[in-house]
Amino acid sequence: MEIGIVGLGKMGMNLAFNLKDHGYDVKGLDLSEAALAAAKKEGVATFTNLEELTASFNGRRIIWLMLPAGEPTEKVLEQLLPLLSAKDIVVEGGNSNYKDSVRRANTFAEADISYFDCGTSGGISGARNDACLMIGGDKEVFASIEQLFKDIAIENGYLYAGASGSGHFLKMVHNGIEYGMMQAIGEGFQVVEQSNYDFDLAEVARVWNHGSVVRSWLMEIAEAQFRQSPKLADYRGVVAASGEAKWTVETALEMDVPVPTIALSLFMRNLSQEDDSFSAKVVSALRNGFGGHEIVKK
């Protein structure tokens, strides 16, 4: 089966190799020469533009996008639409907002092109060997390409989630949960680290990974990181947020569903980006104003 991967970044490249391992005729497109060379070395046919990529198929095209969400994905989809034919298939595997996925699926449906939103989890190693996939789109067309998802996913690691948008909806909520779990692990280890005991954090993570309620992949990652850098002394506590937890909170607000843990986890990341927050300065000024409490000056 021929399949085109647009975007040979960390995720796309490994997905291409995963597909290659499963006998697919993989075609890769990227703007980076280094990425194209790396893909070619592993037997992926490489392309530098969508026209040539789409023209290279012998039959029904399956184009899998693995691009940063937002503008890059939107632009490529706009360019791709006129190059495809009825019955072709698009799989969008980035971290897109599910509302964008619904809109895009409707646009492609007008040209009789099936559009699947595919929430992809498991990081780089997942993309390479055993992905976790949440897929939204037409059920019958999904059945016709189900083997594709089965092949690249871990056993039991794919789900036909429902109508368009449902795949990215699930991935959005998944990432909200991810934020909450990571924040809780971070807070717990701060208490452990600042206690009067002389704990070896890697060893704490190790024992929690064996039989405890909180054993998990995240805890395994914590163990590995603490082994590399026992107190993370060379790290700064600055954490980015790509958008999905924010969408989870926005969606929950629209639905009147309380998500305090996910919301606070998101706010903690936002706060981590500020060296010295203005809100804390205001609180300090107010406290000084009514109580004469000391202001810590620069």
Ligand SMILES: O=C(O)[C@H](O)[C@@H](O)[C@H](O)[C@H](O)COP(=O)(O)O
């Ligand atoms: O399930 C996954 O494999 C992850 O969720 C993955 O998608 C990644 O971690 C996010 O892109 C990071 O998101 P943040 O930048 O918001 O932490």
